[in-house]
Amino acid sequence: MQTKLFAFAAAALLATHANADVVAQWNFNSVAPDNNTSTGTLLPSVGAGAASLVGGTSATFASGAASGGSSDPAASDDSGWNLSTFATQGTGDMTRGAQFSFSTVGFASIVFGYDLRHSNSSAANEVVRVSVDNGASFSVVGSFVANSGDTWFNGRSVDLSAVAGAAGNGNLIVQVLAGFGDANGYLASNPANSYGTTGTWRFDMVTLNGVAAIPEPGTYALMLAGLGAIGFLARRRKA
Numbered sequence: 001m002q003t004k005l006f007a008f009a010a011a012a013l014l015a016t017h018a019n020a021d022v023v024a025q026w027n028f029n030s031v032a033p034d035n036n037t038s039t040g041t042l043l044p045s046v047g048a049g050a051a052s053l054v055g056g057t058s059a060t061f062a063s064g065a066a067s068g069g070s071s072d073p074a075a076s077d078d079s080g081w082n083l084s085t086f087a088t089q090g091t092g093d094m095t096r097g098a099q100f101s102f103s104t105v106g107f108a109s110i111v112f113g114y115d116l117r118h119s120n121s122s123a124a125n126e127v128v129r130v131s132v133d134n135g136a137s138f139s140v141v142g143s144f145v146a147n148s149g150d151t152w153f154n155g156r157s158v159d160l161s162a163v164a165g166a167a168g169n170g171n172l173i174v175q176v177l178a179g180f181g182d183a184n185g186y187l188a189s190n191p192a193n194s195y196g197t198t199g200t201w202r203f204d205m206v207t208l209n210g211v212a213a214i215p216e217p218g219t220y221a222l223m224l225a226g227l228g229a230i231g232f233l234a235r236r237r238k239a
Helices: 002-018 217-238
Strands: 020-026 050-054 058-063 079-084 097-102 107-118 125-131 139-145 151-159 172-179 201-212
Touching: 020 097, 020 107, 079 097, 097 201, 107 125, 107 172, 139 151, 151 201, 172 201
Parallel strands: none
Antiparallel strands: 020 201, 050 097, 058 079, 079 201, 097 172, 107 151, 107 201, 125 139, 125 172
């Protein structure tokens, strides 16, 4: 019976560490709800990190519930981070967008995800890049294409588990940038429209998930030793 108890406890510990945790998340909603989606915050709603603009983009806050809405469960005061001022047609491939920085120390199996609303004239192509060396260099790890405008594309997800250095990194940086769609430059999200620099991308529910690093075998030995001591005391009391 005691052996089964130990085995069950060890399995429970392993299962706990196999579950993905939210390392950091931005929902962009006002910290104190004010029923105004044109206000919000760049402070993470979960964990710690920094959200910033890349390459000269500008940003405001706007509704995360409009146009079908993001996956944010907020019933009201649902804000999104609305980016504009993108590069002139045919220039600045993968130079403008948004950047998110965070620590993955203590976590592995890193996955980055987000919801994004494309306006009709915004760039259709999204390129996701990652830096594991504090921004000294970036590598492309994913891309997506919008096939319509005035539409939310929820659940964009990029698995970074195979990226060397993404796990246990004190300053992992992920960028989502506007990319060329063909040899002529940017394609508009709505094929019936033309690309424009004032087109908008609206982010919501930007999330970094990871699995807590499994403790060293010695740590589990100490845990099991503790369980053994508890079982010994329980037997003595019963005796």
